[in-house]
Amino acid sequence: NAGVMQNPRHLVRRRGQEARLRCSPMKGHSHVYWYRQLPEEGLKFMVYLQKENIIDESGMPKERFSAEFPKEGPSILRIQQVVRGDSAAYFCASSPGTSGTPYNEQFFGPGTRLTVL
C-alpha cells in the first residue's frame, strides 16, 4: 500500500521563479491537506482540498500561492514569484474523510524542501 507521495523531494528556485509541488494521496483517500514547516517553527496548516474543490484555504497567503486537486492527477501547490521567505519544507497529508477512520486521521508524505536562492 503506497503512502502519500510527494515530488520533487528537493526543489531549488531563484527569486521570481515559480515552484510547483505535487502530492498524490494514499489510495482510497479523497482529502488532501498542505502544511508548511519553517525552520524553528511547527507545521502550519495552509489549505484543505477535496477533488475539484478547495474547502478551506485560510492558512494560505492570499497572494502568489494557489492550490488545486483536479479530478484526475495529483494535488498541486503552486507558488508564483518565489521569495527567500518561501524557503521551507512543504508537507502534504491525506485522509479518507469522515466516512473513513473514526478520527479522520491525516497521513503525511515525505515533504518537498524548497530552497529559494
Added chain:
Amino acid sequence: TQLLEQSPQFLSIQEGENLTVYCNSSSVFSSLQWYRQEPGEGPVLLVTVVTGGEVKKLKRLTFQFGDARKDSSLHITAAQPGDTGLYLCAGKSGGSNYKLTFGKGTLLTVNP
C-alpha cells in the same frame, strides 16, 4: 488561535532510560495526535486520543490525554537509539475535524 506548547524542547538521554514529554494548551481539543518525524522525512502518526483521561499503549510508548482534553503526555520506557526523532503533538479543536494545530515538538536523542 490555539497553541500547543511542548516540553522539553530538547532531550538527550542514555539508552535504557525512561522519559516523558508533554503537550499543553489552554484550549480544549476534540482529538489529539502524536507524530514522530525523522530528519528529511514527514511526520509519522503514532496514536490518536479522543477521550479525556484516555491512556493508549504502543509497545514501550504510553500516551495519555488529560481529563479536560487540554494536555497530553508521551512516556517512553527503556528508550532505544531507534526512538531518536522529533515528537510532535497535534490537535483538532473549535469544531474542526480536519485542521491540525501542531506544537513545535520535542527533539529526542537517545545515545547508545
